[in-house]
Amino acid sequence: MKSKILNLFAFLALLLAGHAQAAQSVTFYHHDALGSVIAKSDADGYLYLNEEYQPYGEKIYAADDFFGGSDDWYTGKNYSEELDLTYFGARWYDAKQGRFLSIDPAPVSLASIHSFNRYHYANSNPYKYIDPDGREVIVSAEMQLTVSNLVSESDTARSIVNKLDGDPRKFYIRSGDDPSGGSATVVAGRRTSLFERMFLGEKDGPDSMDISINLDPKSHAGFIDEQGNEFTSSAERILGHELGHARIWVDSGHVGLKVNQAGAVDIENKIAKELDSDLPMRHRTKGHGSDLSNY
Secondary structure (H helix, E strand, C coil): CHHHHHHHHHHHHHHHHHHHHHHCCCEEEEECCCCCEEEEEECCCCECCCCCECCCCCECCCCCCCCCCCCECHHHCEEECCCCEEECCCCEEECCCCEECCCCCCCCCCCCHHHHCCCECHHHCCCCEECCCCCCEEEEHHHHHHHHHHHHHCHHHHHHHHHHHCCCCCEEEEECCCCCCEEEEEECCCCCCHHHHHHCCCCCCCCEEEEEECCCHHHHCCEEECCCCEECCCHHHHHHHHHHHHHHHHHHCCCCHHHHHHHHHHHHHHHHHHHCCCCCCECCCCCCCCCCCCC
C-alpha cells in the first residue's frame, strides 16, 4: 500500500513538473514587412510550420496547427477558422475577395478617390498599404517597421496613434522624399455649396492628413539641439515629430507654424526621451535649422 502511495506521489510530481515546464515554454513569432506572422520558433531555434499569403491575405499553406491556439495571421489580425474571415476591429474582412463585408465608417471625401469604394482594402494596393483596423490610419508597407519600432518604445507615440485611429478623419503614414526629413500636410475634403447645405442638407467632407517620412538617413542630419549644436535624428524620431503635428491638429485644428510648430517639437522631445534618455533635445524654434521664432 505504501509503495502504491509513493508511486502515486511520484507520478503527480512528474505531472506537475511537466506542466510547469510547458508553462515556461517560449515561442517566437516571425513577421514579414506587412506585419503578417509567417513562422514561429521555440527557444531552441526549432522552426515550426511556416505560412505565406496571397496579395490580399488568403493563406497559401493553411497550416491549421501552425500557431497552437493563436489566431493572428495576415497583418497580425485575428482570423476566424469557422467564418473564414479576418477581424480588423471595426469590420470583418474576406481575404479571398480582398474586400471588407461592411462599408467604411468614414464618409466619402473628394480628397481621396479611394474613399468612393466603400468596401476595398488598403486603397486596393496591399503591397504598399495596410489597414490596421478597417478605420482611419493607413500605413504604407515600407513604414511598418518604423511605426512598429516607435509605438513599441514610446508610450506617447502609441497614445497619439490610438487617438488618430479613433478620429473620424483619415491619416496616411507613408515614406516620402522631403529633404527636411518629414512633413504633415492637411488635405482638404470636399466643400459643399450654399445650395447643397441649405436645400440638400449636405455637409463638407472631412479633411485628411498625409504624414510623409523620408527614410534616407541623409535627410536626418542638420537638426539643432537646445545648445545650438547640430545633431542627426532618426526616422522614428522624425515620425514622432510629425505625429505631434497631427495630434495638435486634431486637438485644436491649428497647423500654422506659430501655434503648431513649437508644440510638435515639445512632443518630439518627449518621445525622444522615451526612446533614449541620452538623445539631444531639439531646439523649439531653431530645430529645423532656421529660426522660426518670428512666425
